[in-house]
Amino acid sequence: MDRGDAPARGLHHIGFLVENTDAVRRKLQDRGAPARNQRPLNANMFFEEKFTAAGDVIVDISENPWLGVAPLTASQSPGDPELAAANVEGA
Numbered sequence: 881m882d883r884g885d886a887p888a889r890g891l892h893h894i895g896f897l898v899e900n901t902d903a904v905r906r907k908l909q910d911r912g913a914p915a916r917n918q919r920p921l922n923a924n925m926f927f928e929e930k931f932t933a934a935g936d937v938i939v940d941i942s943e944n945p946w947l948g949v950a951p952l953t954a955s956q957s958p959g960d961p962e963l964a965a966a967n968v969e970g971a
Contacts (some may be wrong), residue, residue, distance in 0.1 A: 890935070891935075891937050892937070892938065893930075893937060893938035893939070893940060894937065894938075894939060894940070895928065895939075895940035895941070895942065895946065896939070896940065896941050896942075897942060897943070897944075897945055897946075898941050898942070898943060899943065900943070901919075901929055901941055901942070901943050904941050905929060905931075905941070908931045908933075908939065908941075909931075913931040913932060913933050913939065914931065914932050915929065915930070915931055916930035916931060916932055916938065917929065917930050927942065928940040928941065928942045928946075929941050929942070
């Protein structure tokens with residue numbers, strides 16, 4: 881969306897740590913969220929797959945934690961991150 885010189889407002893992107901990027905990728909694409917990048921051939925390196933969801937919100941998924949981030953334990957998490965990523969409204 882072209883906002884000219886106006887500052888962007890609202891949510892820009894959200895990232896999810898998932899157990900199976902292949903399954904989540906299929907769910908996002910099945911719901912119409914286009915991929916913004918391609919997974920590199922060297923899958924051993926850190927990489928976030930990015931998709932565009934409703935409202936131009938970018939959704940990142942990765943099987944490996946971001947540097948300095950630890951996954952939530954089951955008691956800390958309000959829901960399943962794979963399910964949340966797959967059910968992005970409008971995606």
